[in-house]
Amino acid sequence: MNPEYATTIFIAGTLIIILFAFTLVLFLIVHKKKQYHNLLEKQTMENNYQNQLLLSRLEVQEQSFRYFSEEIHDNIGQLLSIVKMQLYNIRNSSREKEIVDQATSSNDLLGKAIHDLRNISHTLNSGFIANAGLVDAVEKDLEYIRSAKGVDCNLVVKGEEYSIGNERELLVFRIIQEALGNAVKHAGPAHIEIGLNYGPGSLEVTVRDNGSGFKPGAQKDAGIGLINMQVRATMLKGELKVTSEPEKGTTIRLVILTNANNPEV
Amino acid sequence: MKMGVISNIYFCLLLLITAIGAYRFLLFEKSARLFYVLIATGLVNEILVRIFQYRQVNTMILYHFYCPLDFILICLFFLYSIKIRRRIPYNIAIFIVISLLGYLNYKYLQPVNHIASNMFTLESFSAIIMALFALYKILVDERIDLLYKYANFWFWAFSLILYGGTFFFWAYIIVIAKDDHLIEIAQNIQGLINIFVFIGIGFVFLFYPKMAKK
Numbered sequence: 001m002n003p004e005y006a007t008t009i010f011i012a013g014t015l016i017i018i019l020f021a022f023t024l025v026l027f028l029i030v031h032k033k034k035q036y037h038n039l040l041e042k043q044t045m046e047n048n049y050q051n052q053l054l055l056s057r058l059e060v061q062e063q064s065f066r067y068f069s070e071e072i073h074d075n076i077g078q079l080l081s082i083v084k085m086q087l088y089n090i091r092n093s094s095r096e097k098e099i100v101d102q103a104t105s106s107n108d109l110l111g112k113a114i115h116d117l118r119n120i121s122h123t124l125n126s127g128f129i130a131n132a133g134l135v136d137a138v139e140k141d142l143e144y145i146r147s148a149k150g151v152d153c154n155l156v157v158k159g160e161e162y163s164i165g166n167e168r169e170l171l172v173f174r175i176i177q178e179a180l181g182n183a184v185k186h187a188g189p190a191h192i193e194i195g196l197n198y199g200p201g202s203l204e205v206t207v208r209d210n211g212s213g214f215k216p217g218a219q220k221d222a223g224i225g226l227i228n229m230q231v232r233a234t235m236l237k238g239e240l241k242v243t244s245e246p247e248k249g250t251t252i253r254l255v256i257l258t259n260a261n262n263p264e265v
Numbered sequence: 266m267k268m269g270v271i272s273n274i275y276f277c278l279l280l281l282i283t284a285i286g287a288y289r290f291l292l293f294e295k296s297a298r299l300f301y302v303l304i305a306t307g308l309v310n311e312i313l314v315r316i317f318q319y320r321q322v323n324t325m326i327l328y329h330f331y332c333p334l335d336f337i338l339i340c341l342f343f344l345y346s347i348k349i350r351r352r353i354p355y356n357i358a359i360f361i362v363i364s365l366l367g368y369l370n371y372k373y374l375q376p377v378n379h380i381a382s383n384m385f386t387l388e389s390f391s392a393i394i395m396a397l398f399a400l401y402k403i404l405v406d407e408r409i410d411l412l413y414k415y416a417n418f419w420f421w422a423f424s425l426i427l428y429g430g431t432f433f434f435w436a437y438i439i440v441i442a443k444d445d446h447l448i449e450i451a452q453n454i455q456g457l458i459n460i461f462v463f464i465g466i467g468f469v470f471l472f473y474p475k476m477a478k479k
Contacts, residue, residue, distance in 0.1 A: 007447055010437040014454055017429035025422045028403060029412045036410035 054231045061228075062126060062170075069124035072117050080117070084110045112147070119144040129173050130166040137173050138194055141180060145192070149184050152191045159198030164258050171232045172205060172254070175240070178232075179207040179252045182225045187211025187250060205254040213244045229254075271456035276315075278460060279308045282467040289473050296346035297473065300420050303338040304466065306331070325380050332381045333367030336388040339424070343395040346417045347402055382435045389432035396425035416476045419469045423462045430458035 084107060091103035119140050122128045129137040135157055142153045163169065176194060183189055189211030197204040226242060229252070233240035238256035286293075286301040293301060310331040317324040340359045370383050399421040403412065412418050434455040438448065469476070 006437070006440075007450060010433055010451060011454065014430050014433045014458070017433065018426055018458070021422060021426045021429060024400060024425070028400060028418075032403065032410065032412045035407060039407055 065124040069121045072121040077117055080114050116144055116148050126170050129170050134169045135161050138176055155194045157196045161198055168236055171236050175229045175232050175254055178225050178229050183209040183211055202255055202257050207252045210249040213246045213248050213250050215246055275456055275459050276311055278463045282463055283308045285467055285470045289470050292474055296342055297416055299342040306334055326377050328381045329371045332384040333363050336363045339392050347399050382439050386435040389428040392424055392428035396421045414476050416469055416473055423465050427462045430455055
């Protein structure tokens with residue numbers, strides 16, 4: 001081969017491989033950036049879709065709560081009240097001691113059932129929660145748990161209570177309700193303490209139980225409840241933290257920021 | 266440009282990069298450390314070549330040791346930087362095969378008075394393939410975003426340029442260039458590529474703490 005021709009080939013070959021390497025580097029940088037942005041966009045869309053799905057689920061849940069509340073109040077509650085009145089009449093009209101005693105006992109039990117049902121109906125009804133306020137609504141729920149589940153519970157309110165807006169209060173209440181439900185259903189606690197700490201710029205909510213606790217991430221059933229609580233906390237732009245240890249109970253802590261001048265914002 | 270000038274610039278650059286690398290060495294992850302050892306080995310070889318030249322001793326023998334060592338190190342660098350799942354001890358296999366190739370080349374093809382151009386050509390070709398494979402792996406990996414922040418990406422890219430140039434250089438020397446003038450032209454081009462690549466590597470070493478490691 002002619003040396004001059006070969007040298008030209010050598011120089012051209014070297015230049016081509018350098019140019020190829022440069023082009024490859026440039027292409028990779030641009031391509032990866034584009035690919036990564038597409039991936040991010042896809043993830044954002046998926047997250048938005050998941051959030052929408054969860055929001056819809058919570059809305060459906062809220063509608064179901066309202067429906068059950070109305071049914072309990074207007075239908076079952078009314079029927080039980082009529083039964084109670086009839087039992088009262090039987091007790092008054094009867095002269096046999098045994099019937100009077102049984103009617104009195106049934107009447108008392110029915111009275112308790114009606115009372116519990118009314119509490120359930122109230123705590124399911126978003127309108128009642130809006131009217132009563134967060135503290136009273138929580139008290140009602142605790143009253144029901146004490147009475148129906150036999151769990152000792154108490155509410156500790158620190159600071160001066162203020163409204164954070166009906167919608168936000170409903171979300172906070174549902175988080176507390178979910179936490180209480182999880183505790184009673186899964187942990188079997190002897191005692192539950194709810195804390196509401198009204199600060200000047202924040203509201204701190206704690207639900208602490210002395211039940212069996214769990215290893216975080218190990219319980220699938222509680223996982224759904226936790227997801228619901230997290231979604232609600234996100235809607236409140238708050239921070240929700242769950243700490244638990246087996247045999248050492250569970251603490252759920254929610255902190256939401258409130259505007260000191262206008263807490264409802 | 267005279268070869269001596271390019272060679273001296275290259276040598277100074279090598280010294281500087283080795284110093285920067287030594288300064289950053291503790292921050293390097295395993296693959297970057299291997300790449301640094303590769304550079305440092307090049308410097309040691311360059312110093313020995315200069316000492317041999319000064320004492321007017323044949324330098325060819327040095328390349329018979331340096332080339333297999335360089336070959337082993339670049340293979341290990343790619344092995345660790347690509348993070349291939351290793352079921353067999355590749356590093357031992359690489360060491361044995363390359364050492365054996367180096368020895369056979371020295372014994373039967375290019376003995377002590379010849380430069381180990383066969384080994385250099387093989388090394389360059391293998392490095393090009395490994396660099397292209399590494400870059401392909403990046404292409405199919407969806408997790409990486411800002412590629413220019415990845416130190417290994419730059420090491421692979423510079424290896425592709427360096428060994429691409431080296432491959433053509435040795436192929437040219439083996440097959441065509443027989444007179445000194447043509448060899449000098451090839452050496453000049455190769456020297457300029459080396460300078461460009463080593464400046465780049467120097468910057469990667471210098472800014473390594475700001476770069477993504479994985």
